[in-house]
Amino acid sequence: MDKLISLCKRRGFIFPSSEIYGGIANGWDYGPLGVELKNNIKRAWWKRFVHGRDDMVGIDAALIMNPKVWEASGHLKHFTDPLVDCKKCKNRFRADEIGAKCPNCGGELTQSRQFNMMLKTFLGPVEDESAVVYFRPETAQAMFVDFKQVLQTTRKKIPFGMAQTGKAFRNEITPGNFIFRTREFEQMEIEYFVQEKDWKKYYEVWLDEMKQWCAFLGLKDSELYFHEIPDGERAHYSKRTIDIEYKYPFGQKELYGLAYRTDFDLQNHMKSSGADLNYEDPASKEKFVPHVIEPTWGVDRSVLVTLLSAYNEEQAPTSEKGESDMRVVLKIPKALAPIQVAVLPLSKKEELSKVAQKIAKDLREHFVVEYDETQSIGRRYRRQDEIGTPYCVTVDFDSLDDKAVTVRDRDTMKQERIKIDELDDYIIEKFKNEQ
Numbered sequence: 001m002d003k004l005i006s007l008c009k010r011r012g013f014i015f016p017s018s019e020i021y022g023g024i025a026n027g028w029d030y031g032p033l034g035v036e037l038k039n040n041i042k043r044a045w046w047k048r049f050v051h052g053r054d055d056m057v058g059i060d061a062a063l064i065m066n067p068k069v070w071e072a073s074g075h076l077k078h079f080t081d082p083l084v085d086c087k088k089c090k091n092r093f094r095a096d097e098i099g100a101k102c103p104n105c106g107g108e109l110t111q112s113r114q115f116n117m118m119l120k121t122f123l124g125p126v127e128d129e130s131a132v133v134y135f136r137p138e139t140a141q142a143m144f145v146d147f148k149q150v151l152q153t154t155r156k157k158i159p160f161g162m163a164q165t166g167k168a169f170r171n172e173i174t175p176g177n178f179i180f181r182t183r184e185f186e187q188m189e190i191e192y193f194v195q196e197k198d199w200k201k202y203y204e205v206w207l208d209e210m211k212q213w214c215a216f217l218g219l220k221d222s223e224l225y226f227h228e229i230p231d232g233e234r235a236h237y238s239k240r241t242i243d244i245e246y247k248y249p250f251g252q253k254e255l256y257g258l259a260y261r262t263d264f265d266l267q268n269h270m271k272s273s274g275a276d277l278n279y280e281d282p283a284s285k286e287k288f289v290p291h292v293i294e295p296t297w298g299v300d301r302s303v304l305v306t307l308l309s310a311y312n313e314e315q316a317p318t319s320e321k322g323e324s325d326m327r328v329v330l331k332i333p334k335a336l337a338p339i340q341v342a343v344l345p346l347s348k349k350e351e352l353s354k355v356a357q358k359i360a361k362d363l364r365e366h367f368v369v370e371y372d373e374t375q376s377i378g379r380r381y382r383r384q385d386e387i388g389t390p391y392c393v394t395v396d397f398d399s400l401d402d403k404a405v406t407v408r409d410r411d412t413m414k415q416e417r418i419k420i421d422e423l424d425d426y427i428i429e430k431f432k433n434e435q
């Protein structure tokens with residue numbers, strides 16, 4: 001884990017937020033490579049689950065909602081974690097994560113009490129009770145509150161789903177483990193509306209979808225565990241939950257969740273707002289409140305596990321005959337790599353850089369390209385391996401005569417000589433075969 005965190009910082013994937021001021025409470029910023037990886041994951045998710053299907057639509061709702069939403073959803077009452085204080089060193093812990101003594105100093109702990117994780121602020125110029133609002137702790141609720149609007153405008157028939165990605169905030173007691181648990185994070189969520197009698201069937205359908213998504217990120221079956229949450233331990237709204245857990249270096253913990261939320265949310269919003277959130281079957285005219293299957297994905301945890309599973313250290317030959325050294329390579333699924341092609345002229349000489357820059361410019365029409373002409377070619381390959389770039393295009397002095405370049409594959413390190421004219425199509429084809 002430490003190696004990955006240091007690579008992320010060194011190469012500009014992810015680094016501590018506001019670091020020049022000493023950082024802030026396990027906050028992290030995504031740098032130039034991190035933002036590409038994160039956006040690629042979100043885009044792939046949207047393409048797969050919204051654009052790729054006829055039964056899904058997306059929304060992008062306001063982050064601060066009417067506080068009555070959180071009253072109706074039960075969050076103001078139930079969205080809590082058990083908290084204990086150490087009587088000696090005054091540190092705070094989640095009671096369900098520690099034993100009988102303080103893990104910091106061995107001191108005695110207070111009785112556990114419930115701590116609400118909603119992050120509060122004031123909206124408007126007067127800071128009184130009537131101005132209190134909350135940053136959403138999940139993206140889900142907007143999809144219930146907007147249910148009628150979306151139904152009317154899209155005329156979707158059940159079963160259908162709504163999707164949303166965006167920030168969520170939780171005043172976590174113990175943020176930590178890099179981007180695993182932060183107070184500000186992103187989610188990708190789906191609320192899938194079904195008839196009550198069909199919930200088991202669609203639960204299995206979505207479980208399968210989530211398994212396929214994990215495979216798409218490059219996660220191995222052996223790194224995952226499907227944890228059926230027993231009665232009494234589920235969230236207040238759920239009748240069945242499976243946590244998809246990942247074997248992180250710091251232990252086996254939640255990656256994603258799949259919950260059967262029943263009609264809990266729509267019923268509560270109906271009662272609380274007075275709006276009619278029934279669905280009317282167009283054929284039978286039967287009216288009912290739909291039940292909901294909710295698959296939920298953390299974006300930051302997706303980035304973390306993609307990086308963890310992609311991280312490899314292996315012996316690789318150097319440019320010196322018969323010698324090898326250790327290379328660090330991020331075998332990120334090629335479709336998700338932050339930089340897709342690196343263009344590397346063998347030397348900085350103008351005759352080469354002119355050709356190489358033209359190649360980079362042309363490739364930029366289809367790919368995210370990095371142009372790099374500093375340092376030895378060996379070091380530049382290692383750098384691209386470390387940031388997971390699938391293809392390196394090397395322009396050498398022969399290129400001036402044979403109008404061809406060398407394309408090196410990140411994973412096999414095999415090199416192929418390709419005509420400059422055919423380069424774009426060649427790489428397009430390579431990426432197609434990866435999907």
Ligand code: ATP
Nearest residue numbers: 172180181182185254255256257296297298300301
């Ligand atoms: P945990 O048990 O780890 O606290 P949770 O069960 O509270 O998670 P959910 O409410 O199911 O989490 O949230 C859905 C998803 O959002 C999680 O599966 C996870 O990927 C992500 N997530 C939740 N809390 C955080 C957080 N504090 N930091 C980063 N991601 C989070």
